[in-house]
Amino acid sequence: MIPTGEATIGPFFPPRYVDAGANDLTKFDGRAAVGEAIEILGCVRQEDGAALENLVVEIWQADAKGIYRHPADPRQRAADANFLGWGRAATDQAGNYRFRTMLPGAPAGRARHVNFMVMFSGLMRILKTTMYFPGADANDADPVLAAVPAARRALLVARQESPGKYRFDLKLRGEHETPFFDD
Amino acid sequence: MDTVIAPRDERTQPARIVPGYPQTPWRNPKEPLVRRAPTLSELTGPLEVARRVKLLGGDIAGHGEKQAIGQLMHLKVRVMDEDGEPVGGAVVEIWQCNAAGRYIHPNDDDHAPVDANFYGAARVVTDESGAFELRTVKPGAYPVPTKDGWWRPPHIHFSLFGRVWLQRLVTQMYFPGEPLNGQDRILNAVPDAQARERLVARMVSATGNPANALVFEHQIVLRGRKATPGQP
Numbered sequence: 552m553i554p555t556g557e558a559t560i561g562p563f564f565p566p567r568y569v570d571a572g573a574n575d576l577t578k579f580d581g582r583a584a585v586g587e588a589i590e591i592l593g594c595v596r597q598e599d600g601a602a603l604e605n606l607v608v609e610i611w612q613a614d615a616k617g618i619y620r621h622p623a624d625p626r627q628r629a630a631d632a633n634f635l636g637w638g639r640a641a642t643d644q645a646g647n648y649r650f651r652t653m654l655p656g657a658p659a660g661r662a663r664h665v666n667f668m669v670m671f672s673g674l675m676r677i678l679k680t681t682m683y684f685p686g687a688d689a690n691d692a693d694p695v696l697a698a699v700p701a702a703r704r705a706l707l708v709a710r711q712e713s714p715g716k717y718r719f720d721l722k723l724r725g726e727h728e729t730p731f732f733d734d
Numbered sequence: 735m736d737t738v739i740a741p742r743d744e745r746t747q748p749a750r751i752v753p754g755y756p757q758t759p760w761r762n763p764k765e766p767l768v769r770r771a772p773t774l775s776e777l778t779g780p781l782e783v784a785r786r787v788k789l790l791g792g793d794i795a796g797h798g799e800k801q802a803i804g805q806l807m808h809l810k811v812r813v814m815d816e817d818g819e820p821v822g823g824a825v826v827e828i829w830q831c832n833a834a835g836r837y838i839h840p841n842d843d844d845h846a847p848v849d850a851n852f853y854g855a856a857r858v859v860t861d862e863s864g865a866f867e868l869r870t871v872k873p874g875a876y877p878v879p880t881k882d883g884w885w886r887p888p889h890i891h892f893s894l895f896g897r898v899w900l901q902r903l904v905t906q907m908y909f910p911g912e913p914l915n916g917q918d919r920i921l922n923a924v925p926d927a928q929a930r931e932r933l934v935a936r937m938v939s940a941t942g943n944p945a946n947a948l949v950f951e952h953q954i955v956l957r958g959r960k961a962t963p964g965q966p
Contacts, residue, residue: 553746560904624774668899674758675920732768
């Protein structure tokens with residue numbers, strides 16, 4: 552079977568699909584996840600610098616111990632029962648998105664990271680990228696980061712604005728364009 | 735790992751920059767996309783989205799005195815992977831305009847009438863056979879505000895969560911025999927004609943079940959196949 556063709560999410564994705572609390576991964580069914588709660592925020596812009604409103608951002612990440620809540624992870628049984636690992640946010644008028652989540656642990660063979668995807672009007676395909684944390688020695692050995700041309704790797708490393716607060720701006724095209732993955 | 739994801743045939747997927755779709759040149763990467771070998775991180779994904787978001791059911795045509803205006807239709811969809819294996823337990827988000835071509839959304843300032851009995855959003859989970867059903871009214875066509883004659887043909891939007899991150903899919907489904915299909919810039923951004931045909935539902939109709947509704951069937955194929963046991 553040939554995979555169905557993608558299409559843009561368009562300008563009319565129902566606002567109610569960005570459920571209240573969907574951008575807060577620090578709790579699941581009302582119970583607090585294990586680890587260090589952090590904030591990840593950023594602004595999304597297009598080539599001319601215009602901030603993009605109503606853009607949908609989703610994230611997927613490991614829990615504080617670096618375990619994925621999924622049967623493909625051999626350590627799944629030890630996963631944090633109170634951490635879903637997935638969240639969704641929409642950008643506001645100033646193009647800003649915001650998540651509260653737990654600082655992910657480093658999964659086997661990887662540096663700690665958060666998977667991002669971006670869906671928007673004018674994007675015929677989902678754009679996928681990966682956010683890294685500043686100052687992590689493991690970043691240098693991460694195979695996904697290593698696949699990015701060296702001169703562009705820094706664009707995937709978030710900036711720590713204050714303790715527990717990380718800024719990861721996304722530029723979809725043009726100067727300081729965020730590296731996106733061909734998958 | 736359970737799931738293997740291979741690159742897709744580009745001809746079956748839409749161009750990123752589409753002539754006549756004015757937002758596309760501003761928002762799609764200029765730099766080459768980075769090819770990576772998937773790791774556990776991309777070959778896992780959220781399986782319990784339905785516990786985080788609110789399910790809305792698959793019946794949006796209304797009932798009793800609050801029935802939406804339009805051609806009542808019933809859509810039966812099967813979601814599968816590249817092996818044709820059903821993808822059960824997948825959250826599917828569905829949205830569409832009303833029969834007059836109007837969305838309930840702050841971005842839609844078209845003059846077409848709002849239908850007080852139609853919001854146009856359904857959120858369901860596929861059953862073990864990968865199936866879900868939608869009872870709705872057939873969406874209308876509407877003009878895109880490019881002011882150069884581009885009208886969207888009737889279509890329904892889908893957002894699907896597969897079993898792993900790289901299976902996530904956002905797509906649109908079209909209707910057979912619609913005169914606007916041949917000139918739609920989004921549908922025709924897919925270069926391969928057969929791939930475009932697979933975005934068009936099949937009318938199976940006239941069975942009388944359910945009564946008064948046109949019946950359509952559709953297939954959605956997510957990327958990926960199960961790894962052969964013993965293989966990576």
